[in-house]
Amino acid sequence: xxxxxxxxxxxxxxxxxxxxxxxxxxxxxxxxxxxxxxxxxxxxxxxxxxxxxxxxxxxxxxxxxxxxxxxxxxxxxxxxxxxxxxxxxxxxxxxxxxxxxxxxxxxxxxxxxxxxxxxxxxxxxxxxxxxxxxxxxxxxxxxxxxxxxxxxxxxxxxxxxxxxxxxxxxxxxxxxxxxxxxxxxxxxxxxxxxxxxxxxxxxxxxxxxxxxxxxxxxxxxxxxxxxxxxxxxxxxxxxxxxxxxxxxxxxxxxxxxxxxxxxxxxxxxxxxxxxxxxxxxxxxxxxxxxxxxxxxxxxxxxxxxxxxxxxxxxxxxxxxxxxxxxxxxxxxxxxxxxxx
Amino acid sequence: xxxxxxxxxxxxxxxxxxxxxxxxxxxxxxxxxxxxxxxxxxxxxxxxxxxxxxxxxxxxxxxxxxxxxxxxxxxxxxxxxxxxxxxxxxxxxxxxxxxxxxxxxxxxxxxxxxxxxxxxxxxxxxxxxxxxxxxxxxxxxxxxxxxxxxxxxxxxxxxxxxxxxxxxxxxxxxxxxxxxxxxxxxxxxxxxxxxxxxxxxxxxxxxxxxxxxxxxxxxxxxxxxxxxxxxxxxxxxxxxxxxxxxxxxxxxxxxxxxxxxxxxxxxxxxxxxxxxxxxxxxxxxxxxxxxxxxxxxxxxxxxxxxxxxxxxxxxxxxxxxxxxxxxxxxxxxxxxxxxx
DNA sequence: TTGTAGGCGTTATCAG
DNA sequence: CTGATAACGCCTACAA
Numbered sequence: 001x002x003x004x005x006x007x008x009x010x011x012x013x014x015x016x017x018x019x020x021x022x023x024x025x026x027x028x029x030x031x032x033x034x035x036x037x038x039x040x041x042x043x044x045x046x047x048x049x050x051x052x053x054x055x056x057x058x059x060x061x062x063x064x065x066x067x068x069x070x071x072x073x074x075x076x077x078x079x080x081x082x083x084x085x086x087x088x089x090x091x092x093x094x095x096x097x098x099x100x101x102x103x104x105x106x107x108x109x110x111x112x113x114x115x116x117x118x119x120x121x122x123x124x125x126x127x128x129x130x131x132x133x134x135x136x137x138x139x140x141x142x143x144x145x146x147x148x149x150x151x152x153x154x155x156x157x158x159x160x161x162x163x164x165x166x167x168x169x170x171x172x173x174x175x176x177x178x179x180x181x182x183x184x185x186x187x188x189x190x191x192x193x194x195x196x197x198x199x200x201x202x203x204x205x206x207x208x209x210x211x212x213x214x215x216x217x218x219x220x221x222x223x224x225x226x227x228x229x230x231x232x233x234x235x236x237x238x239x240x241x242x243x244x245x246x247x248x249x250x251x252x253x254x255x256x257x258x259x260x261x262x263x264x265x266x267x268x269x270x271x272x273x274x275x276x277x278x279x280x281x282x283x284x285x286x287x288x289x290x291x292x293x294x295x296x297x298x299x300x301x302x303x304x305x306x307x308x309x310x311x312x313x314x315x316x317x318x319x320x321x322x323x324x325x326x327x328x329x330x331x332x333x334x335x336x337x338x339x340x
Numbered sequence: 341x342x343x344x345x346x347x348x349x350x351x352x353x354x355x356x357x358x359x360x361x362x363x364x365x366x367x368x369x370x371x372x373x374x375x376x377x378x379x380x381x382x383x384x385x386x387x388x389x390x391x392x393x394x395x396x397x398x399x400x401x402x403x404x405x406x407x408x409x410x411x412x413x414x415x416x417x418x419x420x421x422x423x424x425x426x427x428x429x430x431x432x433x434x435x436x437x438x439x440x441x442x443x444x445x446x447x448x449x450x451x452x453x454x455x456x457x458x459x460x461x462x463x464x465x466x467x468x469x470x471x472x473x474x475x476x477x478x479x480x481x482x483x484x485x486x487x488x489x490x491x492x493x494x495x496x497x498x499x500x501x502x503x504x505x506x507x508x509x510x511x512x513x514x515x516x517x518x519x520x521x522x523x524x525x526x527x528x529x530x531x532x533x534x535x536x537x538x539x540x541x542x543x544x545x546x547x548x549x550x551x552x553x554x555x556x557x558x559x560x561x562x563x564x565x566x567x568x569x570x571x572x573x574x575x576x577x578x579x580x581x582x583x584x585x586x587x588x589x590x591x592x593x594x595x596x597x598x599x600x601x602x603x604x605x606x607x608x609x610x611x612x613x614x615x616x617x618x619x620x621x622x623x624x625x626x627x628x629x630x631x632x633x634x635x636x637x638x639x640x641x642x643x644x645x646x647x648x649x650x651x652x653x654x655x656x657x658x659x660x661x662x663x664x665x666x667x668x669x670x671x672x673x674x675x676x677x678x679x680x
Numbered sequence: 681t682t683g684t685a686g687g688c689g690t691t692a693t694c695a696g
Numbered sequence: 697c698t699g700a701t702a703a704c705g706c707c708t709a710c711a712a
Binding site for chain 4: 015018114
């Protein structure tokens with residue numbers, strides 16, 4: 001059916017070993033026969049079979065990426081970061097979304113076995129135990145934005161606490177006393193850390209803290225919209241809203257507009273993530289910048305570093321820093337040139 | 341090193357064949373031994389080796405996706421659409437960005453060989469000839485948004501001409517006589533079709549047509565920004581701007597704001613693609629809706645249909661339709677409930 | 681119901 | 697420089 005190395009060998013009148021040498025630039029081959037083999041291969045339209053190759057070399061040249069979903073700018077960016085680094089090291093990406101379904105993620109992990117040299121897993125809800133059971137011990141893994149609780153697994157994440165803490169403090173310093181939070185899903189790791197950062201900042205600053213100021217969303221634009229509506233209807237509404245991600249902040253824009261409130265004149269808004277479209281909003285969105293792209297790159301470097309070097313002594317739990325980007329939506333004087 | 345089927349067989353005191361049967365639910369196995377094998381496998385933490393398996397079964401369970409880049413909402417959406425369909429059919433995705441570098445795309449294609457059961461290729465600039473040469477004949481391929489010119493390759497794309505034509509006509513019908521275009525890269529297939537749609541509509545309507553109204557961008561926000569600036573400075577500036585994609589339209593928003601022009605009061609703006617963030621702009625962006633997600637799904641279905649059925653008689657060149665979505669940025673009365 | 685053996689397409693080790 | 701040949705990990709007739 002398919003044309004194999006054997007066919008080429010026969011066509012060129014040599015052994016398979018020699019053909020293999022030619023296609024791998026390994027070992028000596030007389031120039032003359034090399035050419036003959038190349039020609040034979042071309043004539044037959046032969047292409048080496050990657051799968052078979054990796055069976056013998058014990059190297060797949062492939063990195064697995066498991067994400068909860070493939071939706072939105074965050075994932076797009078993280079994949080891009082990983083990919084960029086991966087190809088630099090000669091790897092391809094095997095991506096898969098798990099939809100956070102436990103059975104499905106197990107299936108995904110199993111199917112990765114024997115196809116990838118390493119794995120980057122982002123699955124905010126899955127417990128690390130499930131990971132271990134479904135993976136061969138020898139497969140290097142880097143966790144992305146997950147709980148690390150005691151597992152020996154390497155990981156990398158965002159400095160959520162500091163980011164949220166910093167933003168809330170910023171709002172406080174600019175006069176806001178009632179600062180509301182539109183939080184993410186309670187089960188989500190990042191969301192929890194951002195919530196804690198928010199609370200800690202409020203506590204330290206001595207600002208209002210009440211349950212009614214904490215609304216829970218699910219990271220979607222829609223949920224931000226509704227949350228904002230809910231907040232403005234409060235007897236004593238907030239003067240500032242901090243959304244746990246940009247999508248919800250953008251949704252909040254819509255809700256506030258709907259409610260006849262101007263941003264930032266009536267209510268200040270800030271987000272988290274710094275997704276690309278945030279800066280093109282009107283007003284441009286103040287947010288906590290996370291270099292998602294860099295997060296992906298670092299995760300990949302970490303994995304490849306581990307794979308190649310077989311190191312086991314990274315400090316597990318690397319955290320990438322965040323940075324506050326002040327644009328117009330919080331009504332504070334902008335501190336940089338974050339325009340076009 | 342790694343634990344293989346042989347180890348399990350030994351541990352359970354059976355032959356490899358029996359172990360294989362258990363793991364594939366194929367052929368009869370006594371319940372008792374089945375359990376014994378399962379336990380042995382668990383004890384040894386055995387996981388079947390996908391690569392080896394696909395070597396014998398001649399099925400990789402994997403679909404290759406080759407994209408020019410992984411940047412932005414378009415690619416994110418298209419991958420998502422493909423993935424959703426792929427997993428429904430039991431396939432995983434092997435994604436790779438080619439960066440439109442000819443040498444690199446060849447490397448990618450070669451490395452896909454023997455790892456995937458089919459390929460979805462989006463590479464607006466690569467000629468189909470390059471594809472053929474670098475791929476085994478037997479590998480099913482679906483082209484995405486590419487030139488199809490005579491190649492026997494299956495393909496799917498967007499109805500760019502009709503979309504652009506429709507939007508320009510819409511603007512004309514609402515009183516605009518000087519309608520500018522911010523076009524995409526000349527080498528890009530979609531961009532060319534959109535340009536033609538724009539010109540045809542202008543011609544048919546009898547609106548102004550002049551070179552100065554056609555500015556070339558590169559599909560980035562930044563290029564839209566500069567293009568808009570250039571257009572407003574014209575001696576006789578346009579009353580409407582049609583950008584060949586949403587990103588450039590969003591950039592145009594910025595440029596017009598900078599120039600002190602109000603959208604849509606001073607100048608109407610429309611885009612193409614209907615990326616998610618467009619609807620959260622202020623004003624919300626009028627655009628040509630393309631179901632990118634669906635584009636991905638259809639491409640995948642097409643591929644899988646071909647792979648499974650071995651059909652060779654699709655009508656090649658399927659085109660997914662577009663739809664005009666009127667929001668506030670063009671200043672026309674909205675025709676639907678495209679709000680939140 | 682289970683085992684044996686050949687093969688999937690490559691690479692790698694040794695002899696020639 | 698080149699050629700046999702044994703892996704690589706698994707599946708699948710065919711035989712028992």
